[in-house]
Structure formats: structure tokens, C-alpha cells
Amino acid sequence: MMPTMLTRSVVYSLLMAAAAAPALAALGGDVTSVEADRARMKGALQTTYSANYTVHEIQMPKLVVHEYVSLSGQVFAVSWRGEGVPDLQQVLGTYYGPFRQAAAANGPHYNHHQLSVNTSDLVVVSSGHIHGYFGRAWVPGLLPQAFSLAEIN
């Protein structure tokens, strides 16, 4: 069920048990999966509405994940910041296979602290050192009009 339109952020605090990370909506997937995921979450969800897109912020114990959803209801970008890296197979969804293929095609890059996968259909970048990680991924063809990549943060 889609949420009613709200003009300001809405915070839903749920149970705080440690256990498994909440299931996440996948890149390129449908926004309704965010609603299904939220029911299983053991963290906090905060939704912020902008003119061209919506940001679903999922707050887990040591990691924050953002999912950027277009007005047509499609996840066009994701990002993460915190002490680890989220499950990329889950977060990238159908783009996980292409991500792995592109990373392998780049050949060995031998840097444990930076990764850059850049194709016309998918960009995945990841960086970080002990206790501090950041990464983001987007589908160039799904970005909204007049959108700056700086907004994926």
C-alpha cells in the first residue's frame, strides 16, 4: 500500500533487535518493495520528498542506506555510509550480475579501499577504510531530469 503524500519527513521507529539486516529495495526495482521491506525491518525508516524524487533512508545499527525513487516509482540510485558495506546482491538487484561482470572485465585493480565500476548502464563506486565506508550506485538511464549526482550522498 502506497503511503499518503506527506510534505515533511516521517520517521517510523521499529523494533531494535540486532539480527539480520532489513531486506532492501533493489536498484531498478519498484518502490512498492520498499513498503514490503519496511514491514520486515528492524531499524528506522525516514522518507524525504523532493520535487523530482523521494529518498528512503534506512537506518541500521552501524549503516545508513539511501534509496532514491523517481516519481514513476522506480529506484534509480542507492547509497550507503557507515561501518560496513551492505549486501550488494540485495541492493543492486538485477544489476548485481552486470556489476560483477564489469568488475571482472576491468581486470585486477588491487586496491582494497577504492572500487570504480563505470558502464553506460550502471555505475557502482565504493570506498573506505576500517570503520568508515561509503558507496553509491546508479543507473544513468533512470536518473530524473535536472538531477545532480551530488544528490546521491
Added chain:
Amino acid sequence: MRKYLGLILIPALLLTACGGGGSSSSGGGGGGGGTPPPTQTITPPGAPNVEQIYVDGFTQTLTSPAVNTPYVTLQVCVPSTSTCQTIDHIEVDTGSVGLRIISSALTITLPAVTTTGAPGGNPLAECLQFADGSSWGSVNMADVTMPISGEKAAAVNVQVIGGAAAGTVTNAECQGVPENTVQTFGANGILGIGPFTNDCDSGGSCTPNINNQAANYFECPSPSTCAATTATLQQQLENVVTMFAKDNNGSIIELPPVGSSGAATVTGSLVFGINTETDNMLASNITELQTSSLSGYLTATLNGMSYPDSYLDSGSNGNFFTDSLTVCPGGPTATTGFYCPTSTVSEDATLSSPVGNGKLAANFSVANADTLFNDNPTFTAFSNLAGTNADPNSLDLGLPFFFGVNIYTGIENGASQPFFAY
């Protein structure tokens, strides 16, 4: 731009010196504000606390060279025995903590670390996330000796990556591009000497947070039944430096400068301890920058923009930051992610502490990566290699920045913050 006049003569002077005191030409950087780095002296390897480090691409084993990767050779032994193995090409990384060895590079069998601390307990395993993938391995114990300096650490927890003894977990529990072989990892192992005392929780037990935190431990009653578990302080991977008898509060990486075309190979020194020997003093011309307590961040300023999630990282093979510089042409090439400006650009950055005083100049050059690699395809060290950073808030000063400047990494210690200094 730093000047390197006369530096080639330095090693001859240092062979008879006790470290420090050697004179050299001015080496400070200019511009950008902040104290420039002092003149550089490199202490030659030897007892009691100086190990040799080398940058050579590990070309005898890797199918393509690991550019700008510093390595050390160390010895591991079955604890309290003389069953030992000397292993070369262990990557030296100030961006991680813990000693990890690729299983295929290890010829001796190290005892497992178990849940009860006794042979009857269940073996422990670990999944360690890096930014570019993950390493899965068993947790074992070894006595570690640095062969040239003689520094010793007993009963160190070591992650042995990729062996059958590690058991298995689902992809969801240890996700990411696997880096469990020498070829995918780029080294026979890694010695993480970052500014923290262990790889998960310095203050106590490591509670599992799968896909939330980078280090997670598992208990494996059998190889196919590994399950996430809380690791005690005694079971987590320690910072090996903290386990030396004396020089155990930090380290210094001392690498000579590298010219604008690069170098075939580079050798330098890894000095253990800060303010513990005559060769590792924090002299008055060294500026200490305390990092944030949790994530080891410094604040960088570059071109009028602030980068609050910055750090010094010997495990990064370039200087990485978000900028409008031209990225190397797309497609699968060795230069993916690096910058390819039409002509070399000078970057004048400043580093400061988010929690303390001090300000340092951090100047570096960005050359065209394609030109560097094409002009000298056998070179393994470049001081002007730079690239994009996934995090627009971060300047990751990697090994290029270490060439020509002695970089101190100070390990957190109770009330003392982690710090970098030069």
C-alpha cells in the same frame, strides 16, 4: 612541488648514524597553507625496530603488477615452536587492522582460535569487508617475527584466507567480490597497521552486524554450519604492532621520493613505535593530526572545498578525490578510476584535525595515468597517480603521497586519539 636535491646521498650518511640528524636539502611543500612536511631521513632497516618495505608490483607472481603497493616480509610460527615460515609480499596497509594470510601462501598449519580457547572448542572464522570486496577465512594463531628488525609478537590472531579449514557461509553472510586468492588479493597477505587496536571493537566484544559492519566473526562447529557469533577481545584480530614488547604504539612508513615518470621499484623502511627509540621521535617539526575517534578521519581542504572524511592510506594505490579532472577513457583498462588530465595538475590541499589542533600542507600532482603506464609499462611506483573517490567528502591520500614524506600512524590508546603525523 617538493625538491629532492641531494637525497640520493642520504643513505650513505645514515649507515653510520643512529637515525635522525642527517642533513638534506629542503623538502617542504608550498602553497595551500599549513606546515609543510619536514626534510626526510630514512632509517635503514635493522634492529631493534626497522623493517624493510618494498614496492615492486609483486610481478613474479601476479599476472598484472600491483602498482603502488608496499610490501613487507615476515615470519609466522606455530606458537611456541620452531615450525616457521617466512612469507614475502605481505601488503602494508594503514587503512585496515590485522594480519591476514592467503591460505595458498601458507605452508605450515597454524592452530585454530576456538570459542573456548581450547582445542575442544569450535573454530572461529571471519568475514572481512574491504571497499572492493570481501575476504573469508579461519581465525588462527601464530607467533609473528619481523625478520630484519627482530620485533616479535606472540600468539597473534591471524585470518587465514580462503582455505578449506575456514568452512563456508552463504553469500548473504559474506557478500561482495571474493578476494580469497593471491591473484585476486594482490599479495600473499596483508598487515593492517591502521590507527586502531583491533579490527572490530577496540573496547570489547565484537557483536555480529552482518552487512552493517566490516568485520564479522563466525563459529564453525563443522565446515558447513558456520554461524555468526560474538568474538571476545581475545578472539578478534589485533593490531600486530600493539603486541610487540616495546615499539608498540604506532609506526612510520619511510619511502623515498619518486620522480614524475615513476620508478621501476622502490625500497624504504617500516619503523615500529613512535617516541620509543631514537629513530622514531616525534620531533618538533613533525605535526600530529588527531583523527576522529570512530572512523579515523581527518579534514582536508582542497580548491576551497572541505573533505571531512579524509585519511592517509598506504593501502590505496593513488590519491583519490572527487574533482572535475578528466577521468581516463572508459572501458576495461588498467586505468579505470584514475585521472587522465591532458597535462599534469598541481593540487594544494591542507589537512587538519576534526578533534584537535594542527594543520599540514598536503600537496601532490596528478599526471595522466594512461601516459604514465604507457611510457613505462614495467614501472610499479608512481608519485602522481590519482583517481576518483566514491565518497565526495573524502580525500584518500594513498601511497603516492607517502613517497618523499615519512608518515606516522599513531594507534589509539585509551585516552589518546588515533593520529597521523608528518
